[in-house]
Amino acid sequence: MAIGRWEFKAYRKFKPHLLMVVAQMGYTFLYFITEASFNHGMNPHVYITYRHFVAGIVMLPFAYFLERVSLTLNMYFASLRYTSPTFVASMVNTIASLTFIIAVVLRMETLDIRNTRGMAKVVGTVVSLVGVMIMTLYKGPVVKNLWGALIHIHGNGTIHEDWLKGSILTIGSCITWSIWYIMQAITLKKYPAQLSLTTWMSFLGGAQSAVFTACIQHKPSAWRIGFNIDFWSTIYGGVVVSGLIIFIQLWCTEQRGPVFVTMFNPLSTILVAFLAYFVLGEILYTGSILGGIIVIIGLYVVLWGKEGDQKYDINSQKDSSLNNEEQTETKIQVISSVDK
Template identity: 40%
Template sequence: MKKHISTETICGKLHKAKPFFAVVFLQFATIVIAPFALILDKKIRPKMTFSIFGKIMLLGLLEPVVDQNLYFLGMKYTTATFAAAMCNVLPAITLVMACFFRLEKFKVKSIHSQAKLAGTVATVAGAMLMTLLKGPIIELPWTKGSSGSHEQRRVEINLHRSIKGSLMITVGCFSWACFMNLQAITLRTYPAELSLTAWICLLGTAQGGIVALVMERGKAAVWSINWDSKFLAAVYSGIFCSGIAYYIQGVVMKERGPVFVTAFSPLSMIIVAVLSSFILAEQMFLGRVVGAIVIVMGLYLVIWGKKKDYKSQRIEEEAIPVKQMTEIDNNGNEHSIHEVVNINLSKEGAVDGDEQLATRC
């Protein structure tokens, strides 16, 4: 979700700046997140190992450096509309990768898995409709007389102009999906979401700084900071669209997985469309309304499927030891018998207690 919101907030302010410098500056969240991570995660932060640090290094490279750099460069070669359209495939890519890494359970004959697949396809299709299909103009009281943006017309004409930019954005989206799945994997061994966020921002800043120094060598003017609206836009995007976004998606991801998180990504297009209509008096098109309806329907299917999977997982893992008995054999020796009750819920919500012999000592 943060991709579209981040684009709306910083593209207008930082489009003249070098993209490599802009990516480094977006990691301003490190300064804000790190103190809270040191204090709040003190008791739950596990010991740092080489394996965990390697994963965090890769996380800092995938999203803050590779994804954002390629996204901004690709948008420079193409258009913001085309970039937004390409990034709408994120839920689909994430679902395929999550199934491959066994982060997501998918059974072809299960109605819950079918709902997740159908919902993911629907959210992607709805987002594409909102981006590419205009249709008739819907006259609203606050947009009457508005002729729309000349920039939007120019964007539509040049939408498929650059193959180079398209490849950059595609690789960036793939990198973003890799980041989401790797974050879910890392949280299994490093379950301190706030500390993980601080590490990602810190290492992303360091690696992004190295890339910027190499790509912008000999251009000292790029690193100049002006205390203007561009600075405020970068600070806002760094703190909210990077730092806080990483933390919140980590908290949700640890409970529901990466597919559940990315399913909400197209929802940001609805938020942007509504706010643009009210605040900027942009015209509302029928295609956007139809796409928004499809997104909401798809999102509902994903949430429903994940909810059923979550309940099934908890029921399967719920095994409570309830009895410990002692029996005496023919020689007079005592033996302990442990019995476990496996709790299964039927569709009507009834509880069946099926006692099974678990251990016999």
């Protein structure tokens, strides 16, 4: 019985960690299936519109029976069309640093550099950012692949054509993505219904994306998709990513805060680089490996600081509850003496 109780407590403690690992694994596959779809010729803005509506339709019944942001994704997947999955997955790691800075400014995240916890979060954030910069700016020698690509993604040549434009779009999406995480945390305090919130975000994001796409895409043929990679990438993006994974992130945001959620982004970067090298045969540089190791070190340092904050908050709540009980007992004794 004691072992069973310990396992249950350990599961409850590390449940947000496990869910975020699952979410990052889901994001990893998203990079490759959407790249294949864009290579096939699908418009990224049309993809986002369909994906939002698919997510809204799928999540609606769950939200109804169990419980009674569009600009970011448009820039994000447009940058994927101009660069590569490894580059985009690396740049996404800046979201953690940006979210931490915004959360500190809005006083949603506690920061006290005089103690070990606060210093760990600052140092971990800086180290993760340094790792991302190394992966982005420093290539180094090429790591030779002993075999060719196991899977070939054929395209029409319209992808990877403008790295400068892709970099600007990626940075813009990371900034708006950080703000989106902060808005989630604020909204969940007044509307703690993750399924319903996911459904509303999907429908509203689809409507916004439809208007945006209609303004820049005037070809009716762009809205037609067949029963091919375009269809499956839309279904996967809508059901798994915009539906299930967004719900997981909302739940973890309510439990641990927005910074905790964003600090798991480096895991997807490592998985993307691994699959791109061993499965798709993309070129991998030593700078990517070095930067990935540094990013992981920074991730664990920040998580260690976050765990310290959580223990401190629990102890503070216990102390405050004990003080309240002592004050209540004192009041009872005073009232009893007065009655006597």
